[in-house]
Amino acid sequence: MSILSVEKLTKQFGGLTAVSDINLSIQKNELVGLIGPNGAGKTTFFNLLTGVYKPTKGKISLNVGKEPISLIDKRTDQIASLGIARTFQNIRLFKQLTVMDNVLIGMHQKNNVGTIRSILRVPSFFKMEDKLKKEALELLAIFNLEDSADVLAENLSYGQQRRLEIVRALATEPSLLFLDEPAAGMNPQESVELTKLIRKIQQEFDLTVILIEHDMSVVMNVCERIYVLEYGRLLAEGTPEAIRSNPDVLRAYLGEEE
Numbered sequence: 001m002s003i004l005s006v007e008k009l010t011k012q013f014g015g016l017t018a019v020s021d022i023n024l025s026i027q028k029n030e031l032v033g034l035i036g037p038n039g040a041g042k043t044t045f046f047n048l049l050t051g052v053y054k055p056t057k058g059k060i061s062l063n064v065g066k067e068p069i070s071l072i073d074k075r076t077d078q079i080a081s082l083g084i085a086r087t088f089q090n091i092r093l094f095k096q097l098t099v100m101d102n103v104l105i106g107m108h109q110k111n112n113v114g115t116i117r118s119i120l121r122v123p124s125f126f127k128m129e130d131k132l133k134k135e136a137l138e139l140l141a142i143f144n145l146e147d148s149a150d151v152l153a154e155n156l157s158y159g160q161q162r163r164l165e166i167v168r169a170l171a172t173e174p175s176l177l178f179l180d181e182p183a184a185g186m187n188p189q190e191s192v193e194l195t196k197l198i199r200k201i202q203q204e205f206d207l208t209v210i211l212i213e214h215d216m217s218v219v220m221n222v223c224e225r226i227y228v229l230e231y232g233r234l235l236a237e238g239t240p241e242a243i244r245s246n247p248d249v250l251r252a253y254l255g256e257e258e
């Protein structure tokens, strides 16, 4: 079943067409890669799917309930509440807050803790808060961050901050997770560990994952299917094996670092 489908999606910034006539369909529980040279339109594509930008043209349809839902004209918060979570190329954590609080914010988005209850601090608030903290610690443990729960996010290493971003996205209990260059700035060993973690959470949390990544070893190891963009257009689509030997892809990447 297709969980997300995109038809003729286009985004123009003045005279520049950043995303051009993209058609794509993602199946439930797939782990799909989105690759392409710098400026190919990958982040713009994520921004269109998550409501940051309004498309110039095209359709985006999400299939998580009885009827498909159009994401065109939905705000970012509405899209998030439909079960789409993302991370950003430039880490966007609450750096002055602890690791735990960063995760709790993600959870509060989903769980109705309630402003009145939290201001009045009634017993049910503390009960809910304890439950959420326990769940947050379990999520942090998957990413080997549980011992840093009380550390300020700004004091984490770069690799840890990237992992915390994923935990915070997971805390909203998404069905679709968009990861924008999760391995950027990581050393090779951290990238390998992250690859395993992405696969693990996809299976454990029944997730559909779309991953933008420049690190080809991450993409080729983790993705079941890959879409390649170039100058905003869809250049190729296929399994990692097919993409690896596709002449158009090789040409687009010629001279690019792998």
Ligand SMILES: Nc1ncnc2c1ncn2[C@@H]1O[C@H](COP(=O)(O)OP(=O)(O)OP(=O)(O)O)[C@@H](O)[C@H]1O
Residues within 6 Å of the ligand: 013, 016, 017, 018, 036, 037, 038, 039, 040, 041, 042, 043, 044, 045, 089
């Ligand atoms: N807000 C904007 N206003 C104008 N042009 C933009 C805007 N956002 C992106 N662009 C342009 O759209 C094109 C696609 O950019 P985008 O960031 O989506 O590419 P990308 O594939 O994610 O690149 P990278 O791999 O370098 O992150 C680029 O030419 C970029 O300069």
